[in-house]
Amino acid sequence: MFxxxxxxxxxxxxxxxxxxxxxxxxxFIVLLVFxxxxxxxxxxxxxxxxxxxxxxxxxxxxxxxxxxARGEIYVGDIYSDTHYPLVTNKTFWSVMIIPQQVEDxxxxxNGLGPIIDMPAADILKLLNEKKxxxxxxxxxxxxxxxxxxxxxxxxxxxxxxxxxxxxxxxSMGAKFLGFVDGEGxxxxxxxxxxxxxxxxxxxxxxxxxxxxxxxxTVADSKVVMPKNGKDVVLTIDRVIQFMAENQVKKAxxxxxxxxxxxxxxxxxxxxxxxxxxxxxxxxxxYTDVKDYSIFQCNAISDAYExxxxxxxxxxxxxxxxxxxxxxxxxxxxANVKVQDAVIWxxxxxxxxxxxxxxxxxxxxxxxxVWMIQKTGKDKFYDYVNSFNFGKRTGIEIDGESPxxxxxxxxxxxxxxxxxxxxxxxxxxxxxxxxxxxxxANGGLMVAPHIVKEYIDKxxxxxKVDPKIIGxxxxxxxxKKITEMMVSVAERGHGKQARVKGYRIGGKTGTxxxxxxxxxxxxxxxxxxxxxxxxxxxxLFVMVVRINVPKDVIWAESTAAPVFGEMxxxxxxxxxxxxxxVWKEEQxxxxxxxxx
Amino acid sequence: xxxxNRRKQARIGRYHSTYRKSGLRLGPVALSFITIxxxxxxxxxxxxxxxxxxxxxxxxxxxEQKKAKVQAENERLQVEAARLESxxxxxxxxxxxxxxxxxxxxxxxxxxxxxxxK
Numbered sequence: 001m002f003x004x005x006x007x008x009x010x011x012x013x014x015x016x017x018x019x020x021x022x023x024x025x026x027x028f029i030v031l032l033v034f035x036x037x038x039x040x041x042x043x044x045x046x047x048x049x050x051x052x053x054x055x056x057x058x059x060x061x062x063x064x065x066x067x068x069a070r071g072e073i074y075v076g077d078i079y080s081d082t083h084y085p086l087v088t089n090k091t092f093w094s095v096m097i098i099p100q101q102v103e104d105x106x107x108x109x110n111g112l113g114p115i116i117d118m119p120a121a122d123i124l125k126l127l128n129e130k131k132x133x134x135x136x137x138x139x140x141x142x143x144x145x146x147x148x149x150x151x152x153x154x155x156x157x158x159x160x161x162x163x164x165x166x167x168x169x170x171s172m173g174a175k176f177l178g179f180v181d182g183e184g185x186x187x188x189x190x191x192x193x194x195x196x197x198x199x200x201x202x203x204x205x206x207x208x209x210x211x212x213x214x215x216x217t218v219a220d221s222k223v224v225m226p227k228n229g230k231d232v233v234l235t236i237d238r239v240i241q242f243m244a245e246n247q248v249k250k251a252x253x254x255x256x257x258x259x260x261x262x263x264x265x266x267x268x269x270x271x272x273x274x275x276x277x278x279x280x281x282x283x284x285x286y287t288d289v290k291d292y293s294i295f296q297c298n299a300i301s302d303a304y305e306x307x308x309x310x311x312x313x314x315x316x317x318x319x320x321x322x323x324x325x326x327x328x329x330x331x332x333x334a335n336v337k338v339q340d341a342v343i344w345x346x347x348x349x350x351x352x353x354x355x356x357x358x359x360x361x362x363x364x365x366x367x368x369v370w371m372i373q374k375t376g377k378d379k380f381y382d383y384v385n386s387f388n389f390g391k392r393t394g395i396e397i398d399g400e401s402p403x404x405x406x407x408x409x410x411x412x413x414x415x416x417x418x419x420x421x422x423x424x425x426x427x428x429x430x431x432x433x434x435x436x437x438x439x440a441n442g443g444l445m446v447a448p449h450i451v452k453e454y455i456d457k458x459x460x461x462x463k464v465d466p467k468i469i470g471x472x473x474x475x476x477x478x479k480k481i482t483e484m485m486v487s488v489a490e491r492g493h494g495k496q497a498r499v500k501g502y503r504i505g506g507k508t509g510t511x512x513x514x515x516x517x518x519x520x521x522x523x524x525x526x527x528x529x530x531x532x533x534x535x536x537x538x539l540f541v542m543v544v545r546i547n548v549p550k551d552v553i554w555a556e557s558t559a560a561p562v563f564g565e566m567x568x569x570x571x572x573x574x575x576x577x578x579x580x581v582w583k584e585e586q587x588x589x590x591x592x593x594x595x
Numbered sequence: 596x597x598x599x600n601r602r603k604q605a606r607i608g609r610y611h612s613t614y615r616k617s618g619l620r621l622g623p624v625a626l627s628f629i630t631i632x633x634x635x636x637x638x639x640x641x642x643x644x645x646x647x648x649x650x651x652x653x654x655x656x657x658x659e660q661k662k663a664k665v666q667a668e669n670e671r672l673q674v675e676a677a678r679l680e681s682x683x684x685x686x687x688x689x690x691x692x693x694x695x696x697x698x699x700x701x702x703x704x705x706x707x708x709x710x711x712x713k
Contacts, residue, residue: 090674168680
């Protein structure tokens with residue numbers, strides 16, 4: 001018994017020991033697992049806290065962009081304070097199909113197809129592909145079409161509003177406006193130059209959303225309001241612009257020219273009243289354009305050798321420097337030799353004795369060479385600089401060219417001679433208008449600009465003041481040049497630019513086009529006319545350019561008549577009565593009764 | 596007051612009495628029940644309010660969408676009005692109405708006195 005008890009007791013003790021060991025073992029296993037969980041929890045909740053917080057935030061909160069409204073562009077006229085929209089924003093519609101929501105595929109295909117002009121079979125094919133997402137079937141649908149689609153009341157068809165630029169005046173001003181691309185960025189023209197001003201700044205709503213994506217209004221939300229773009233009012237007068245667009249189109253078509261342009265500028269403020277070019281394009285359909293060169297505004301970007309119109313600038317240098325006066329005279333031959341070059345006048349016949357005024361009336365290259373040689377290179381270049389040639393005007397249109405002026409140090413005598421009649425120097429029409437503006441403005445040069453004012457969405461107006469660049473020549477010299485220009489219009493090659501009863505001053509220029517291989521084309525010319533009027537109180541400065549007319553060569557027959565028609569139209573529009581005394585004199589001159 | 600307990604003390608005639616106020620008596624279970632009920636009522640009230648605000652929020656969004664539609668229609672009409680006022684449109688209309696270009700503009704100086712109508 002005692003043995004049995006001892007054995008039982010030992011067995012019990014062994015069992016107790018084994019049990020204890022098992023318990024301890026299980027305890028350590030639990031401890032290990034628990035420790036592992038704690039470590040994992042620490043890793044997730046403490047070390048990776050920021051990451052999971054962001055994931056949770058992204059799941060709950062959605063950011064929705066609020067697109068700003070792009071600023072609109074307006075023009076005016078002289079008879080009212082109304083701003084007429086040249087460029088505005090319009091809502092168009094894109095139509096999409098959400099395959100998961102379509103209940104009747106045939107109904108959708110047959111209903112939608114005829115409305116959006118898409119074969120029903122094509123729509124059915126897209127639906128049968130069972131894709132999760134189908135891109136928009138058609139974009140830029142007008143309201144009338146969207147209403148027809150809405151009337152179908154078919155599940156699965158969704159209309160998405162999209163804002164595009166709209167042009168109530170059609171293609172008017174397209175060349176200086178530019179366009180807005182599919183990304184909402186302005187390209188070319190004013191849209192490109194003032195893109196940051198017009199675009200505004202995006203806003204956003206960060207809010208908690210439900211499972212359907214709708215905002216939960218009781219939950220937290222943060223709103224950053226968008227800053228809409230500023231509206232821009234241009235200096236353009238829509239009536240003068242309309243006239244200019246019609247005139248340039250007519251001239252290019254009549255003379256079968258390659259292209260043409262007209263710039264009209266307010267003589268005193270430098271505000272551009274019209275800038276018209278032909279051919280042009282429809283900015284609402286810019287994607288249809290194949291030749292991208294049409295997007296360029298040639299009046300500011302296409303520098304060319306201006307030819308005889310530049311004689312006015314060279315003569316201004318001679319007059320203002322005191323080298324010559326309008327009455328200074330000399331005998332001139334049909335040609336003159338400068339270094340190895342022989343320079344001819346355009347008629348290839350000598351004019352004999354001419355005053356400086358007659359040199360301009362006859363557009364005599366030989367007389368100009370004589371005058372510029374007397375003036376000298378240094379003085380000439382001083383005036384080229386004071387008239388700002390070779391520098392951009394700063395007009396608010398993308399793509400302006402500074403033109404090109406040979407460095408003074410590199411200019412040899414033949415260069416000086418040719419520059420006197422507008423060869424060997426490149427200018428843009430806007431630079432010519434700026435320079436002519438100085439003559440019209442008593443010698444003070446004002447920078448051309450096309451923006452009149454900015455208006456923010458709160459209605460606050462920020463006007464753009466005229467910017468005086470400096471004095472290009474004295475008031476007295478400006479008057480003398482003006483009278484010489486009137487003489488050119490009345491007695492010289494500018495007769496077609498005259499308007500009866502009004503003192504208009506101007507100058508023709510028939511420029512040769514340089515060949516890429518050197519020399520000049522023999523059968524291609526650019527006809528220009530620059531001038532201003534009425535000369536006693538200048539209202540406008542105008543530059544007309546007709547490129548490569550096919551029927552006639554001379555600017556007298558291409559650009560000058562356009563100038564005359566435009567001048568007449570502008571004077572009538574402004575209701576400026578004629579000077580009857582001047583009109584009588586003009587009639588007598590036509591009859592040969594006076595010189 | 597109700598006497599809960601009375602026991603004799605060492606001195607004759609003196610008793611140690613424990614008194615209880617008579618009236619409503621709430622035990623721990625009842626108190627817990629009432630607390631839970633009150634919290635439930637508060638929660639229900641809060642839920643009801645939140646629900647109402649959320650519903651109003653959706654209604655507000657619907658109204659915002661309607662407002663956007665009306666604004667879009669207004670914008671469309673403004674653009675259409677601008678198009679009808681465009682010079683190209685006026686020029687076309689003038690041809691339809693048989694207007695002709697002006698040949699010559701005559702100016703009259705200001706006249707003092709009366710002006711005959713015919």
